[in-house]
Each structure stands twice: as structure tokens, then as C-alpha cells.
Amino acid sequence: MSDTGVDPGQAAQSGTHRAPLAGGVKRELGVKDDGQPGPLVLITAGLHGNEPAGVGAARRVLSELAGRPTAGRVVALAGNLGALERGERHGGQDLNRLWTEPLLRELLDQDPTVDGPDEAELRELHRIIQAEREAAEAAGRNVLLLDLHSTSAAGGPFSVVPDVLDCRRLARAIGLPVVLGLEQRIEGPLLTWIVGQGEVGVVIEGGQHVDPRTEDVLSDALRAALRYAGVTPSGESGAEEARARIEAIRGDVPPVLDMVYAHPLEAGDGFVMEPGWTNFRPVRSGQALGLQRGEVVQAPIDGYMLMPLYQGLGTEGFFLCEPVGGAWLGASRLVRRLGLEFTLRILPGVRAVRPDGDGVWCAAGASRRTEWWLALFGYRTPKAEGDQVLWTRRGNG
Numbered sequence: 494m495s496d497t498g499v500d501p502g503q504a505a506q507s508g509t510h511r512a513p514l515a516g517g518v519k520r521e522l523g524v525k526d527d528g529q530p531g532p533l534v535l536i537t538a539g540l541h542g543n544e545p546a547g548v549g550a551a552r553r554v555l556s557e558l559a560g561r562p563t564a565g566r567v568v569a570l571a572g573n574l575g576a577l578e579r580g581e582r583h584g585g586q587d588l589n590r591l592w593t594e595p596l597l598r599e600l601l602d603q604d605p606t607v608d609g610p611d612e613a614e615l616r617e618l619h620r621i622i623q624a625e626r627e628a629a630e631a632a633g634r635n636v637l638l639l640d641l642h643s644t645s646a647a648g649g650p651f652s653v654v655p656d657v658l659d660c661r662r663l664a665r666a667i668g669l670p671v672v673l674g675l676e677q678r679i680e681g682p683l684l685t686w687i688v689g690q691g692e693v694g695v696v697i698e699g700g701q702h703v704d705p706r707t708e709d710v711l712s713d714a715l716r717a718a719l720r721y722a723g724v725t726p727s728g729e730s731g732a733e734e735a736r737a738r739i740e741a742i743r744g745d746v747p748p749v750l751d752m753v754y755a756h757p758l759e760a761g762d763g764f765v766m767e768p769g770w771t772n773f774r775p776v777r778s779g780q781a782l783g784l785q786r787g788e789v790v791q792a793p794i795d796g797y798m799l800m801p802l803y804q805g806l807g808t809e810g811f812f813l814c815e816p817v818g819g820a821w822l823g824a825s826r827l828v829r830r831l832g833l834e835f836t837l838r839i840l841p842g843v844r845a846v847r848p849d850g851d852g853v854w855c856a857a858g859a860s861r862r863t864e865w866w867l868a869l870f871g872y873r874t875p876k877a878e879g880d881q882v883l884w885t886r887r888g889n890g
């Protein structure tokens with residue numbers, strides 16, 4: 494089972510326990526600020542308590558920065574302290590599913606003395622992040638979020654971003670395979686909330702929880718991201734070497750992929766995945782991938798495997814990704830920068846484009862072709878409204 498930070502559904506059922514982090518964890522894992530101009534880089538680690546590799550990576554990279562000149566401000570925060578100490582994902586509420594405005598407002602209006610354990614963690618984390626963001630705004634700093642996670646399934650590491658140009662650029666600079674089309678499947682991750690506030694962010698899935706290489710991968714991703722953000726100078730930060738190691742891990746996996754198929758499961762399906770599948774292994778259409786209700790499950794398309802389900806219960810058996818070509822990426826940059834949203838009105842099924850460009854109304858059941866064009870412009874999140882569907886995009890598109 495995957496515990497990806499943006500996993501649409503499998504994670505909720507995860508009861509994966511692992512050894513607690515020895516020595517306890519404090520909220521603040523490290524701060525580096527030489528008083529120089531530059532961005533605010535927020536690193537969050539261990540939002541899921543059974544994912545301590547991010548905590549180790551944040552500590553390691555912050556200690557490397559000590560005594561070296563840096564620009565901007567770097568703040569590394571541990572997520573679910575109680576769950577990290579217990580070595581479990583959460584204490585009843587997933588700390589990476591609560592970042593929606595209604596849930597946050599409900600929590601902030603609530604008497605703190607009745608907070609459950611995860612709610613108390615969320616309240617404190619939210620307070621620190623907001624204070625940092627306000628100070629950054631006053632100082633004219635851009636804000637970047639690097640949210641570190643790991644998975645219970647084996648397989649290649651990857652990054653997840655909403656399809657927002659600045660987020661894509663950050664993820665490409667890190668160099669792990671970038672998965673689009675996954676973030677919008679779930680409610681309430683920290684990433685979605687902060688990008689919705691106009692900031693830039695990425696989730697980094699460093700590999701398997703128990704694999705010692707996961708902390709190395711997350712450390713390299715942080716080094717590459719800090720160089721990209723301009724926190725560390727070029728040439729002497731180890732970022733180039735980090736980036737080369739990440740390139741070697743990525744191998745011939747496409748640099749950007751779109752998650753286009755999620756295999757649905759229902760209780761009692763008795764789904765069994767064929768053995769041996771790992772992230773980004775190529776899949777041929779028609780290939781047998783598992784058994785469900787006694788029937789062979791065949792791949793509906795050619796693509797790349799993502800998050801095959803091997804442990805416990807899940808709402809998806811596996812995901813399939815398609816590579817995203819450079820031409821599509823270039824065209825999407827162009828149409829978004831030029832603000833050509835109004836041209837979408839000529840597409841079949843499109844009824845209106847919101848004047849602020851933040852949404853497009855379509856007739857229900859838009860064609861795949863129309864959906865392709867909507868995605869090109871960054872509209873990837875559908876919401877039914879009466880007999881039509883409102884498609885929205887994250888952040889600034």
C-alpha cells in the first residue's frame with residue numbers, strides 16, 4: 494500500500510506501523526537565516542508519522558547549511574510529532590487530509606482544550622506556517638513548500654505537483670519523475686492548500702519507508718531544490734552532484750507523467766495484484782495486472798505503473814501514467830502565460846469561461862478531447878453544479 498502524501502484513498506486504511514523515531518522529535522527541525530534577501534523555504538517532514546526518512550533528510554541538509562552563507566530563510570518543521578514518536582501514520586486523523594478552508598476554520602473556531610491529538614498538531618503547524626508566511630510577505634520573500642514523504646510500496650521515487658507552472662518548474666529542477674494528475678484526486682493535502690494561497694510547492698515521495706536510501710533521495714531532492722530556490726550558491730553546495738544522482742535514479746522514466754487511470758476497487762473484490770510490479774515499470778495494454786472477483790484485470794492502456802497495491806485494503810488497485818511530451822508542456826506554458834482561456838469557448842461542451850479565468854463551465858460528460866484541452870490550460874478539477882460541471886485550476890494556473 495502506498496502512503497503517498499497525496500494518495501487518493503489507499504492511505505486512509507493504512508495501519509502500517511514502523512519503529513518510532515529514536516530520541517523524540519521537536520516541531521522545529523532547523524532554521525537557517527543569515528538575514529539575506531531570498532525566498533522562504535518551508536520544509537515539512539513526517540506529516541505522516543510512519544515516514545521518518547523526511548525528518549532525517551531535513552536534519553541532515555539543515556546541518557550541512559550551518560556555517561555556510563545562504564540567501565533567504567529555510568525553516569524545517571516536523572509534522573505529526575506524536576505519530577512520529579509512536580511510529581504510526583496518525584492518531585486517528587490524517588494530518589495531510591485536513592488542509593481545507595472549512596476544516597481549518599472549524600478547528601480554529603474550536604476550543605483548543607477539546608482538540609484531539611492530531612488536531613492539536615495541526616493547530617500548531619498551521620500557526621507556525623501562517624506566522625512564517627506573514628513574515629515572508631512583509632519581507633518580500635517568495636514562499637516555497639517542500640513536503641517530504643515516503644511510501645510503503647517498493648519502487649522509484651517521484652514528485653507530485655498540482656499542474657501550476659511555477660510548481661512544475663520547481664519539480665523539474667529537483668529532477669525526480671514529476672507526476673501530474675494525482676494531486677487533484679484528494680481532499681485536504683497541505684500542498685493543495687498552500688498552492689491555493691498563491692505559494693509554490695511540491696510533494697516529494699523519496700521511496701519506501703524502510704529503505705535506508707529513502708533518506709538519501711530526500712536529502713538530494715532538498716539540495717537540488719535549495720539550489721533552484723537560490724538559497725545555496727551554485728558550484729559549492731553539492732546540488733549538482735545531488736541532481737546527477739537523482740538523474741541516475743530516474744533512468745529512462747519520462748521526466749513528466751500524467752496519471753490518467755486509477756483502477757477502482759470495492760470492498761469484497763478480493764483484489765490481488767500480480768507480483769513484481771513497481772513504480773514506473775512499463776505496462777502494455779491488455780497485460781494481466783491482477784485478479785479481481787476471480788477475473789483477470791487487464792491494463793486498459795499502454796503506460797507506466799504507479800503505486801501497485803500489495804498491502805492491506807485500498808480504494809485503487811493501481812494507477813497508470815502516460816508520459817507528457819515536451820510539446821504539450823511548452824504549449825501549456827504558452828497558452829497560460831498569454832491568457833488565452835477565452836478561446837476554450839469554441840470547444841464542444843464548453844458553455845462559459847469565468848471572467849476571472851479561474852473556472853470553465855462545461856456540459857456534463859465532456860469529451861476526452863475537451864478534457865485534454867482543459868488540462869492544457871490547467872483546468873483539471875471537475876465539480877458538478879446542477880446539469881453542468883465547473884472545471885477549476887490550482888493557484889495561478
Ligand SMILES: [Zn+2]
Nearest residue numbers: 496498541642
Ligand atoms: Zn506521507
